[in-house]
Amino acid sequence: MDAASATGVIKKQHPLPWLDMLIREPFYLFHLLAFFTYFAARSSAVEIQSSNEHHLSLLRREIQAVLAFLVLAVVKAVKSETLEAYLADLLFYGKVFLFALALLIDQNVAIYYLIGFLVIFAVAQQPACDKLGDSCKLTPLQLETLLTEAGASRFWLVEFRSQISSRCIRLSRLLPELSVTYSNKNISFGIIDLGHFPNCAEKFGISLEGALGGGQRLPIYILFEHGVEVARLPQRGHDSSILSKKVLCRHFGLDYRLIEYIAG
Structure with missing residues (x-):
C-alpha cells in the first residue's frame, strides 16, 4: 500500500x-x-x-x-x-x-x-508551501498504522511541524522536494502538524513547550525503520541545527538508501 x-x-x-x-x-x-x-x-x-x-x-x-x-x-x-x-x-x-x-x-x-x-x-501569516510532492499529510493514527502494518514501507521519514512556527513555514518546502527525488517502495515521506495534534508530541519525545520558549525548535525530522526510530534531526540536545536538503540527505543517508533500493 x-x-x-x-x-x-x-x-x-x-x-x-x-x-x-x-x-x-x-x-x-x-x-x-x-x-x-x-x-x-x-x-x-x-x-x-x-x-x-x-x-x-x-x-x-x-x-x-x-x-x-x-x-x-x-x-x-x-x-x-x-x-x-x-x-x-x-x-x-x-x-x-x-x-x-x-x-x-x-x-x-x-x-x-x-x-x-x-x-x-x-x-496575516506567511503561508507554508502547499506542494506535497510524493509526501503526505498524516494524522498520528495513520502514522501508527503505516509504521506497524505488514507490507508498508521499510523506512518512513516524518517531519513534525507547526503552522504557527515561522521556521517551519520557511522550511516547509524541504521534505516535499526531497520526497520527489527519494520516495520509492522502500522509503516514504510524511508530515504531521503538531498544531493540530499536540498530544502526539510527547509520544515522539518532542517538547512543544521548549519549541514555543525558544528551546527545541520545530520542525523535527524522525526516520523510522519498521516502526522504530533510528535517527532524528535536530538530535536531542542539539536544537540549533542548520536544516537544508543537503543536511537532511547526509544525516538520514537518503542517497545511500536510494542506491540500495535501485541495486535491489
Whole structure:
C-alpha cells in the first residue's frame, strides 16, 4: 500500500504560479499594498517640502536603498534554500528600507508604517508551501498504522511541524522536494502538524513547550525503520541545527538508501 492510498490524501496537481500566490495570499497582498503606499506618502512630502535640496537628498537615499535591496536580493537568491525563506527575507529587508525612507519624509509617516506592519503581523501569516510532492499529510493514527502494518514501507521519514512556527513555514518546502527525488517502495515521506495534534508530541519525545520558549525548535525530522526510530534531526540536545536538503540527505543517508533500493 503506498502512502497516498493509505492516507486518502488528494495531492494538488496544479498549484498557483508564484506571482498569482503573491497576489492572492493576504500576507503578501497586504505587504504589497503597504509598499505601494510609499508613492502616495512621497508625493505628499514633495508637495509639503518645497526645498529642492530636500528633494535631491531624498532621491539619493531612495537610489541607495534600491541598490542595497537589489544586492541583498541577489545574495539571498543564491543562499536561500526555499522560496518561502527567500520571500520572508525580501519582505524583512524591504520593510527596513521602507521604514528608513519614511523617517526621512516624516517621523509620523514612519510610525504609521510601523503600526501597519504590526497589524499585518497580527492578522496575516506567511503561508507554508502547499506542494506535497510524493509526501503526505498524516494524522498520528495513520502514522501508527503505516509504521506497524505488514507490507508498508521499510523506512518512513516524518517531519513534525507547526503552522504557527515561522521556521517551519520557511522550511516547509524541504521534505516535499526531497520526497520527489527519494520516495520509492522502500522509503516514504510524511508530515504531521503538531498544531493540530499536540498530544502526539510527547509520544515522539518532542517538547512543544521548549519549541514555543525558544528551546527545541520545530520542525523535527524522525526516520523510522519498521516502526522504530533510528535517527532524528535536530538530535536531542542539539536544537540549533542548520536544516537544508543537503543536511537532511547526509544525516538520514537518503542517497545511500536510494542506491540500495535501485541495486535491489
